[in-house]
Amino acid sequence: MxxxxxxxxxxxxxxxxxxxxxxxxxxxxxxxxxxxxxxxxxxxxxxxxxxxxxxxERPADAGALAERVKSLEAQLELSQTKARETLGRLEEAHDRYLRSAADLENYRKRAAREKEEIQKFGAERLLKDLLPVVDGLDRALAAATSPDDPLRKGVELVRATFEQTLGRHGVKGFSALGQPFDPARHEALMQVPTADAAPGTVVLEHARGFTLNERLVRPAMVGVAVALPAAPAGGAAGETGEGGGAP
Known part of the structure; x- marks a missing residue:
């Protein structure tokens, strides 16, 4: 250079x-x-x-690395613990949501049923108050002696119009005369000893039964036939006959 x-x-x-x-x-x-x-x-x-x-590698660096590893392990364990806690809370919230959704659906169905019940049977109380009027018309027709009586024809017309109006709202009347006694549809007011009908047959009717949209509102008030009591044997029978059959 x-x-x-x-x-x-x-x-x-x-x-x-x-x-x-x-x-x-x-x-x-x-x-x-x-x-x-x-x-x-x-x-x-x-x-x-x-x-x-x-x-x-120096010892100081190894110690720092070990401390760093421990710190990371502690952070990982803490993160896992928090993740498990969060997952548990999410599962609880999900269960609560499912229960709330089920309760809401049940409430919706129940409300729909109640609405339908009100629409179909909301007039039941009013109907029960009107049934005595129908009973009065039936008794008036039963008391009429002549089928050509103008008053009887007027009552028949009123009753027919009344029942047609009730029928438009799902009301139907039924008679139990001559039918076997049914405790689900008939209410027995008395027993009638008779040989003209089989025991258990309805032979008297004090009031007809009524249904509202196929639900029984009032059972028919009836008298039910029972067998005649057996006649006493021997002389007791003769004495009873002479006394006119009075007990």
């Missing part, structure tokens, strides 16, 4: 971009490998070759 230089200095033809690339490599290795030992090597005519040797 023509010029004089300071002690320990050297000069080489190294491209600038190669130097910058080498510096970036050194910085990258320093970030990735902690405590790495970087040595500089020369000899290539066109650039700089770097040799990176991992430094020996």
């Amino acid at each position: 023509a010029d004089s230089h300071e002690k320990g200095a050297f000069q080489a033809d190294i491209p600038a971009d190669a130097v910058e690339e080498a510096l970036r490599s050194v910085e990258h290795v320093a970030e990735v490998a902690q405590g790495a030992h970087v040595t500089e090597a020369a000899g290539a005519p066109e650039g700089v070759a770097l040799e990176v040797e991992p430094a020996a």
Whole structure:
């Protein structure tokens, strides 16, 4: 070299971009490998070759790493615990939602049934108050002696009109005369000893029964036939006959 230089200095033809690339490599290795030992090597005519040797692990670094691992394990355990708690709360909320949805659906069905009940049977109380009027018309017709009586015809017309009006609202009347006694549809007011009908047959009717949309509103008030009492044997029978059969 023509010029004089300071002690320990050297000069080489190294491209600038190669130097910058080498510096970036050194910085990258320093970030990735902690405590790495970087040595500089020369000899290539066109650039700089770097040799990176991992430094020996130091006890301080091992202790810090262990502490870091413990900290991460504690954080992971805490995260798992919180996740389990959150999952439990979500399951409880989901169960509450399902129960609320089921209760809401049951309420909706119950409300629909109640609405239908009101529409079909809301006039039941009014009907029970009107049934005595129908009974009065029936008794008036039963008391009429002549079928050609104008008053009887007028009562029949009123009763027919009344029953047609009730029928438009689902009301139907039924008679039990001559039918076997049915405790689900008939109410027995008395027993009638008779030989003209089989025991258990309705032979008297004090009031007809009525239904509202197929639901029984009032049973028929009836008298039910029973068998005649057996006649006493021997002389007691003759005495009873002479006394006119009075007990």
